[in-house]
Amino acid sequence: MNVQTLERPRTAPANAAPFFSCRGLDAYYGDSYVVQNVSFALEKGQILALLGRNGAGKTSTLRAIARASTPELRSGEVVLDGVALHGKPNYVAARAGIQLVQEDRRIIPGLTVEENLQLSIISGERGWSFERIYQLFPRLAERRKQEGVTMSGGEQQMLAIARALARDVKLLLLDEPYEGLAPVVRHDIAKALMEVREAGITTIIVEQNAVAALNLSDRAVILDTGEVAFDGTAKEVLESEDLMYKYLAI
Numbered sequence: 001m002n003v004q005t006l007e008r009p010r011t012a013p014a015n016a017a018p019f020f021s022c023r024g025l026d027a028y029y030g031d032s033y034v035v036q037n038v039s040f041a042l043e044k045g046q047i048l049a050l051l052g053r054n055g056a057g058k059t060s061t062l063r064a065i066a067r068a069s070t071p072e073l074r075s076g077e078v079v080l081d082g083v084a085l086h087g088k089p090n091y092v093a094a095r096a097g098i099q100l101v102q103e104d105r106r107i108i109p110g111l112t113v114e115e116n117l118q119l120s121i122i123s124g125e126r127g128w129s130f131e132r133i134y135q136l137f138p139r140l141a142e143r144r145k146q147e148g149v150t151m152s153g154g155e156q157q158m159l160a161i162a163r164a165l166a167r168d169v170k171l172l173l174l175d176e177p178y179e180g181l182a183p184v185v186r187h188d189i190a191k192a193l194m195e196v197r198e199a200g201i202t203t204i205i206v207e208q209n210a211v212a213a214l215n216l217s218d219r220a221v222i223l224d225t226g227e228v229a230f231d232g233t234a235k236e237v238l239e240s241e242d243l244m245y246k247y248l249a250i
């Protein structure tokens with residue numbers, strides 16, 4: 001019998017809508033125009049490094065995508081998995097799968113590691129089981145009864161990522177995940193993020209340590225005074241002294 005096997009396409013068809021896209025984002029703090037016509041798109045499971053010098057607008061872009069109340073998004077589109085979110089408040093974006101892990105990690109004082117996880121799933125769809133999360137971060141498993149804020153910076157960063165995974169995250173936004181962390185801890189977090197990618201979760205990383213972020217990423221977008229100055233592969237940036245020098249001061 002002649003059995004025909006259908007090969008699955010390796011990439012989405014050219015005319016298929018991307019898994020995530022932002023288009024023409026314009027966001028302001030009062031009169032200050034900080035995100036200027038920013039557009040980019042991502043396929044499911046890709047990691048994007050969102051880079052640029054201090055004040056380039058990286059955090060503001062992440063916040064606009066997460067539909068935070070500031071900066072104010074005055075125009076542009078945010079679409080995740082076919083759902084338009086630009087006209088929606090933060091909690092709707094969160095329920096649709098956008099989880100922002102902020103630079104200050106937002107661990108809740110007075111609560112243990114596990115209580116912090118429990119609190120994150122009170123509203124919204126459940127994502128990874130605690131068991132799966134503890135497999136990803138064994139250090140959190142060992143400390144599940146410890147008050148979250150008493151942990152090291154690296155462990156708190158793991159908990160902040162874990163809280164996003166406990167919900168049904170489709171687009172993980174990480175603001176400076178390596179900040180203040182020793183190289184060995186960064187390595188643990190990078191390893192976990194590779195596993196998160198294997199699980200099909202799409203991620204955007206804002207990181208001062210551009211090389212570390214690029215080493216993890218498929219794609220890179222560089223912002224310069226609020227505008228997109230480069231959109232391409234992470235490899236292109238790593239191999240371009242010009243881009244590194246001009247926009248990243250490396």
Ligand SMILES: Nc1ncnc2c1ncn2[C@@H]1O[C@H](COP(=O)(O)OP(=O)(O)OP(=O)(O)O)[C@@H](O)[C@H]1O
Binds near residue numbers: 053
């Ligand atoms: N809450 C705010 N109110 C007013 N202006 C702000 C606010 N937050 C940031 N800005 C300004 O918006 C611009 C973009 O800041 P943003 O934090 O997005 O940049 P960034 O690229 O993330 O910088 P960094 O790498 O230093 O964190 C900067 O000029 C900054 O001073």
